[in-house]
Amino acid sequence: MRIRTILTGFGLALAVVGAAAAQASIADLMKHEVNPAALAFWAAGNDPPENETTAAAQARWRAAEAGVKTLKAEGARMQAPPYVLPGRWAEYAQAMADTAASAEGAIRARDAEAAFEAGGRLYDSCNGCHKAYAPSRGG
Numbered sequence: 001m002r003i004r005t006i007l008t009g010f011g012l013a014l015a016v017v018g019a020a021a022a023q024a025s026i027a028d029l030m031k032h033e034v035n036p037a038a039l040a041f042w043a044a045g046n047d048p049p050e051n052e053t054t055a056a057a058q059a060r061w062r063a064a065e066a067g068v069k070t071l072k073a074e075g076a077r078m079q080a081p082p083y084v085l086p087g088r089w090a091e092y093a094q095a096m097a098d099t100a101a102s103a104e105g106a107i108r109a110r111d112a113e114a115a116f117e118a119g120g121r122l123y124d125s126c127n128g129c130h131k132a133y134a135p136s137r138g139g
C-alpha cells in the first residue's frame with residue numbers, strides 16, 4: 001500500500017516534469033529559432049543602420065532570406081509532435097509560415113517597402129498565437 005502511494009506520487013511528479021519540459025522546448029524554439037529569424041526578417045524592412053556598407057547591406061538581406069526559410073520550416077515543425085498543441089495552434093503556426101513565405105519575392109528583390117509591410121503582418125501572426133497560448137507575454 002505504502003509502495004503504491006510512493007509510486008503514484010512519483011508518476012505524478014514525472015507527469016509534471018514532462019509538461020514543463022514540453023513547455024520549455026517551445027520557449028527554446030522561440031528563443032533560438034523563431035525570434036532570431038523574425039529579427040532578421042524585420043531588419044529587411046526597418047531603416048538600415050547608419051553608414052551601412054554595401055557588404056553589410058548584402059549580409060542583412062541575405063540574413064532576411066535565411067529568416068524566411070527558418071520561419072517557414074519552424075512553422076511546419078510546430079505543427080507536428082512534440083510541439084503541436086490542441087485548438088487553433090496549427091493554424092497560427094501556418095499563418096506565421098505563410099506570412100514569411102509571402103515576403104520571399106520582396107526580400108529577394110531587396111524591396112524594403114514591401115518587406116516593411118510584410119513585417120507588420122508577421123508581427124500580427126506572432127501576436128495571434130501569443131494572445132491565445134502565451135497570454136502572460138502580453139500579446
Ligand code: HEC
Pocket residue numbers: 023024026027028030031034035038078089090092093096122123125126127129130133134137
Ligand atoms: C503557434 C504559436 C506561436 C507562434 C506562431 C509564435 N509563437 Fe512565440 N511563443 C509561443 C508560446 C506558446 C510561447 C511561450 C513558451 C513558454 O514560455 O513556454 C512563446 C514565446 C515566445 C518568446 C519568449 C521565449 C522565451 O525566451 O521564453 C519569444 C521571444 C517569441 N515567442 C517570439 C515569437 C515571434 C517573434 C513569433 C513570430 C515570428 C512567434 N513567437 C510566433 C507560441 C507561438
